[in-house]
Amino acid sequence: MAHNMTHEAAEDGQKSEVSVTENGTDRSNVTPISPRAARELEVREGRVRAEEIFRTAEYEGEALRMGQVLRRVREVLGYQLTDIAKETRIRENLLMGIERMEVQTIAPGYMKAYLLTYARYLGLPEQEVVQRYTRECGGLDEVKSAAPVPKMGQIKKQGTKWPLIVAGVALLAAVVAAGVTAMVMINSTPEEPVSESPVAVSGARDSLFSDVRSEIRAPVELPLEVVAVRQAWLEVRGADGTIFLSRTLAEGETYFPRLNAGWTVSARNGGAFQWRVGDIIVGPVGPEGAQVFSVSVDEQLPRAAELVAGASVAAAESGPATP
DSSP states (O other): OOOOEEEEEEETTEEEEEEEOTTSOEEESSOOOOHHHHHHHHHHHHHHHHHHHHHHTEETTEEOOHHHHHHHHHHHHTOOHHHHHHHHOOOHHHHHHHHHTOGGGSOGGGHHHHHHHHHHHHTOOHHHHHHHHHHHHTOHHHHHHHSOOOOHHHHHHHHOOHHHHHHHHHHHHHHHHHHHHHHHHHHOOTTSOSSHHHHHHHHHHHHHHHHHHHHHTOOOOSOEEEEESSSEEEEEEOTTSOEEEEEEEOTTOEEOOOSSSOOEEEESOGGGEEEEETTEEEEESSOTTOOEEEEESGGGHHHHHHHHHHHHHHHHHTSOOOO
16 A cells, blocks of 8 residues: 655755655656646746837847847747748748848838738737837838839839930921822822822821830839849849848849939849849849849839830730620
């Protein structure tokens, strides 16, 4: 018959009561905690630690910027970027850009919405996160001016000189029309109608204007971006030499450079990056396997505008015919 013996063990000046069974096994009087309770305790402790990091903007004595605060809070809470990306529908590379405060990697119109969503997920005060983050970045207005989304007017202004083209075409058409009319009047006989040649020239002129107008109307609403088709190193510089990005980009990562500002990109493998406007591929940054340096961003705009205009025309022509 099992019996218990009670003894007192002194350890570090403190005494604790332990029960000993017949076979000599110690049985502590402390009730073991369940895995679920342990997890809840861990979550509570993590939340307290996260709130402290957010309040003090420090981690282990190191002062943190707001992007670093978000990363430390996420790590303390045990969240992975991959899981957050799935639940918030914000791409992982954009979340990483927010934590690194690389604001040029994010289309300006979406920055505030992303910050609000990310702060809500981490359980932080949303408006305070936005205010502190944008204050450290110079404010949303300055962030927008540093990386504007190239709308239709911007690309047309930089990439093409439509007013000059239209004026040139009009002048050329007028000269051709006058010349053809004069030749017909000189060489024609009285029996021959002289009105058809000018009509034909007028039609050609209208055709030219129609083509120009169709390209002018082509919508260019998506920003020009650099997309990594494979993991590779990329550097983006401003006109004054300021480095806005200099690191290895993972496959699928994108960067929105500022337009009409003399920015350039350099890559250790030009073929690993593409210029894109939405789903439209403008072309590679450089040859496959070759290093490229100081490739102009603005020089890609005419080609981008041309491709977007062509895609718009093709989409219109392939639409269902009206009865």
